[in-house]
Amino acid sequence: MTFPDGTGGGPPPADDPPTTRLKPIGPDTRPPGEPAYGTYGGPAPGAYGTAGGTADGTGTDTGTGTGTGTGTGFPAPPGGGARPRRRGLRTALLLVAAVLAGALGGVTYGYHEQAGEPPTPLPPLNQPGLAHPRKPLPADEVPEPLSAAQDRRVKTDGDLRELLVSRPDGTTDAELGYGGEGWLAPYEVAADSGAADGLLGFMLEHGLRRTAFTSWQEEGATTTSVxxxxxxxxxxxxxxxxxxxxxxxxxYSSIGVDGRVRSVPLEGSANGRAYFPDTPFEEAGLPPLYQAIALARRGDIVVEIYWIDGAPVEEKDLTRLAERQLERL
Structure with a gap:
């Protein structure tokens, strides 16, 4: 059996090496859009004419013409029909390379020029000539020091004990073991707390400078307040x-035995509050003791007031005392 392209069918001879049966395929020269032809098992190149025509190129009205191998078919494409190469991408790449080369060259040139310049000397660290004024001012031109209204430290850097609120009339020194008024060392402040070591370390770590205090007690008809x-x-x-x-x-003061502790703000302070626990402190052999606390801050000074009484502390009494202390600061 022989195919139209001249190759024979059937199995090859046994002694025929495989490579001798491979036939190179030539370049495809058919017009664009036409089906492949001239391949294995298909008609020979040029076997078909135009659509509906015979092998010799003449047309029929049935459109079923077949070729016999003598038809002319489509003419061969002209020589040198390769598509022209696109230059747009190549031009863009060349432009990008030119820009990068220019930037790199500019940086290199600038660095080279700067490296060749002598180093600029730095000004000396000690410049006494910058002091102002160069000469002391005359006595009549020296400005007045700031007042306490303009600089709060003018008042707070003095004797801190003078800024303590005055004790009410009819009161006596409280029996605390270290007097009724004066200075307290950090260890004395921490000694009365439930965690002396922790409070002492906290105060020293946060820069406690000094502590001034005053205390008093008042004998009532049925109870004594401190x-x-x-x-x-x-x-x-x-x-x-x-x-x-x-x-x-x-x-610490806002959390009590029964949960949240009732508190009210202090007038004249953005962050001051007074706390009134409902549960009294009880100890064997002693009557129940109620405690109220006022806490506020004015600059670098924290105000801390403890009021202990055998009856619940009146809200207005503690808040009025705390506001008086804030006014003195």
Whole structure:
């Protein structure tokens, strides 16, 4: 059996090596859009004429003409019919390369020029000539120091005990073991707390500067009340110790045995509050003791007032005392 392209069918001879049966396929020269022809098992190139025509190119009205191998078919394409290469992408790449080369060259040239310049000397660190004024001012031209209304430290850097609220008439010194008024060392402040080591470390770490206090007691008809006022002054340099201490004390005072403790704000202070626990402190052999606390801050000073009484503390009494202390600061 022989195919139209001249190749024979059937299995090849056994002694025929496989490579001798491979026939190279020439380039495809058919017009665009036409089906493949001249492949294995198909008609020979040029076997078909035009659509509906015979092999010799003449048309029929049936459109079923077949070729016999003598038809002319389509003419061969003209020589040199390769598609022209697109230059747009190549031009863009060349432009990008030129821009990058220009930028790199500019940076290199600038660095080379700067490296060749002598180093610019830096000004000396010590410049006494910048002091102002160069000469002391005459005595009549020296400005007045700031007043306490303009600089709060003018008042708070003095004797802190003078800023303590005055005790009410008819009261006596409270029996606290260290007097009724004066200075307190940090360890004395921490000694009365339930966690002396923790409170002492906290105050020293947050820059406690000094503590002034006053206290008094008042004998009532049925009970005795004790009031203690503390002014804690912090350095507020490396850390805002007064802010941290106030927040810690307010958090501790706002939680009681029965949950949240009732509190009211203090007038004249953006962050001051007074706390009134409902549950009294009870100990064997002693009557129940009620406690109220006022906490506020003015600059680097924290105000801390404890009011202990055998009856529930009146809200107006504690808030009025705390507001008086804030006014003195």
């Amino acid at each position: 009031v203690m006022v503390h002014l804690f002054q912090f350095r507020n340099d490396a850390t805002a110790g007064s802010v941290d201490y106030l927040e810690a004390q307010q958090t």
